[in-house]
Amino acid sequence: MKRIGDFFLFCSGAHVPLLRRAPTETNKYGGIGATIFFTGLLAAFSGGYALWSVFGQLWSTLLFGLIWGLMIFNLDRYIVSGMKKRNKFSSEFLMALPRIVLAILIAIVISKPLELQVFGKEIRQELIVMEQQVFKTQEDNVLARYKQRMTELNGEIALLEHGIQTQALRRDTLQKIAQEEADGTGGSRVKNLGPIYKAKKADADSAGMALQKITAENGALIASKRQELAGIDSTFKATVAQLDRTHIDGLASQLDALGHLTERSIPVRWANWFITLLFITIETAPVFVKLISPRGPYDDLLEAHEHAFIIHRKETIEKREREYENRMMVVR
Known part of the structure; x- marks a missing residue:
């Protein structure tokens, strides 16, 4: 336990020899160090997962996670160790404000990959929907290239078929009129096969020949246009089959899917939001602990130590200046 406690004191960024002279402060700085350590540990998991989701390589993931965790750990340790208690909250807060902003940014960066893991199942389902939407858009774009010509061909085929149907209806009508003239149910109302019937029968036969002609001509055109339509449809299906159906599973796509879900x-x-706020709370906790905690014995010892160093530095500089002036006077 002592080694663990010493390790957490090291993590806090405190000067351990001075902290030994203020034992009442060890618990506070041990807690700060533990928070910094576990923040770095979570950062390692977060960075490792982010790289794994992109490349899927174990060793590179472990190496990057370790480096990322150590970097965040060292940055947090520097942020906390750089704060000094001066018994002036306003000045201390202004000094701590850039560190708080930096801690918030670090918390957001750490939390995002872990949020992707927490909502992994929902994100995978959303990615499937996004894949379908992307493919549907690609298919619609391909269809738009052929749709105008396909619509024109279908319209021309319908017009040609309508011409055949109109001529067939005319022939049927003339045949019915000739038949009614022959059996006396229409026309002159006299049952005979006389000149009136023969004239009407000739009109019906002429309409039948015209129907045969238009059927042959339009039928050939319809067959040609249907063949062209089948070729366009075959080309469309082949183009759709060649569309890229690669699964969307990159880090950016997962973040996009999470955005859609939220x-x-x-x-x-x-x-x-609560996950993000949790990490912001964890990341900024050491800074706020240092900020709101009262000035303690360790702070007095640290200030005395730094003051002694400053005095020693000034005395050394003054001593060297006097020696230099004495040498200059001897030379003169």
Whole structure:
């Protein structure tokens, strides 16, 4: 336990030999050191997971996580150790403000990869939806390139078929009129096959020949246009089949998916904010502990130690200046 306590005192950034002379302060600085250590540990996990989600390589992930954790640990240790108690809260707060802002930024950076892990299941489902939306957009873009020509061909085919149907309806009507003239149910109302019937029968036969002609001509055009339409449809399907269907699973895509989830779901939004606030609280806790705690024996010892160093430095400088002046007087 003593070694663990000594390690946490080292993590706090305090001057351990001076802290030994103020035993009542060890618990406070031990707590600060533990907070700094576990923040660095969480940063290592966070950075490792972020790299793993991008590259998926174990050793590079472990190495980067270790380096990232040590960097955050050292930065936090520097932030806390650089704060001095001067019994003036306003000046201390102004001095601590840049450190607080830096601590908040570090907390946000650390929390994001861990938020991705917490909401991993929901993010994977959202990524599937995003993949489908991307593919649908790509498919619509491909379809837009062929849609105008396909619409034109379908319209032309419908027009040609309508021409055949119109001529067939005309032939059927003329045949019915000729038949009614023959059986006496229409026309002159006289049952005979006389000149009137023959004239109407000739009109019906002429319409039938015209139908055969337009059916042959339009049928050939319809077949040609349907063949062109089938070729366009085949090209469209081949182009769609060649579209990139790569899974979206990168870090940026996961952050984008998390953003979509927080926009749509209030519970996810609040949970996301609480996780971020938790890390901000953890990261800024050592700074605020140093800021709001009263001046203690360690602070007096540290100030006396620094003051003694300043006095020694001034005395050394003054001594060297006097020696220099004496040498200059001897030379003269």
